[in-house]
Amino acid sequence: MSDLLVTGARLRDGRVVDVHVAGGRVVAMPEAGTGPRPDGVPVVDADGGLVTEPFVDGHLHLDKVRTLPLAGEAALAAYTADGMAESAASIDLASAVKAHWSVDLLLPNVREVLALGVEHGVLHVQAFVDVDSAAGLVGMEAVLAAREEFAGTVDVSVVAFPQDGVLRDPGTAELVEAALDLGADVVGGIPWIEDGEADQRAHVQWACALAARRGLRVAMLTDDAPDPAYRTTGMLAEAMVEHGLVGRGVACHARALGAYGEDDLATVVGQARAAGLRFVSDPHTGGRALPVRRLVAEGLPVGLGQDDVEDAYYPFGRHSLLEVAFLAAHLLEMRSAADLETLVDLISTSAARVLGLADHGLRVGGPGDLLVHDAVRTVDLLARHAAPRAVVRSGRVVAQR
Secondary structure (H helix, E strand, O other), rough: OOOOEEEEEOOOOOOOOEEEEOEEEEEOOOOOOOOOOOOOEEEEOOOOOOOEEEEEEEEEHHHHHHHHHHHHOHHHHHHHHHHOHHHHHHHHHHHHHHHHHHHHHHHHHHHHHHHHHOOOOOEEEEEEEEEOOOEOOOHHHHHHHHHHOOOOOEEEEEEEEOOOOOOOOHHHHHHHHHHHHHHEEEEEEOOOOOOOOHHHHHHHHHHEEEEEHHHEEEEEEEOOOOOOOOOOHHHHHHHHOOOOOOOOOEEEEHHHHOOOOOHHHHHHHHHHHHHHEEEEOHHHHHHOOHHHHHHHOOOOOOOOOOOOOOEEEEEEOOOOHHHHHHHHHOOOOOOOOHHHHHHHOOOOOOHHHOOOOOOOOOOOOOOOOOOEEEOOOOOHHHOOOOOOOOOEEOOEEEEOE
């Protein structure tokens, strides 16, 4: 923890202040130039540029980053073809490459993408890590090692994620328990990939029961195809209530909700509200997205995630959430001035609500975590989607250009 003074910081409400950080916490935010200037304290001059909270990535497959050259193009072609109709088949194609994984192979890529995230102001990550009969615990070991290396700079919450299913991949349930014993923080799930509604419901029940027994959160990829027949988001919400997990679950993707009729969508919104279910959308990695605008209007916590970085499901990605938000502005038809403010919320304050990060926000008494941008206006922040000029964690400058 360090002391720091950020001068000329333009807040998103238009005020220009000086941000005083002492002992890693924000202690004062007077109007720029009106407060005392502590002796011997490092200064970052924002020069009227926007200063925001750090960014929060609620959905990143961190073990898979930069593995597309190893995986080949077949899974990517299947995932992106015919309106995502072959998304389940793509997961089976992508699974084969995990037999060749090793910690030495994965760890450099994991480090690189976490470091890229720091450069782009991403200081909180919910990392999904494959735990299944193909991957074993190799990806988990790599990501846990990187989490330790980046401790104090990036908070990495690790999801033990049964990518290939639980009922359709015997032995995976035990591997998930082993991953939690190693240090994973969240019980993962992907119920829509199971064969039929009964197995999908059993998958959800297994994950929620395990999370309740261990006192953990649950995070699932639900309904990752634009098929209104998929119903696992509602299953998750119901199971969270049943197992006492209200407010402790996240649904990522939930693309099928974008294909629901009004009555079905209203039902899921009500279920999500009752369960305290939060959502992460990744509109750039699939053919249809969660109805983000509707869920935000309903008051449900929603964030945007990077999802993938050059893996079997998406060939791009810099771990830049401003880039993700810029793409979402087009894909979600969110381009009004109010929409642009919402998009920034979806990668910062609202995304923090999704992950339950109570100690997040640029305020007196809050953490000394902030981003100093060149842009003065929100429209420029998104249009340029440039890396911040300075990234500050607990009063310490951790990246600067």
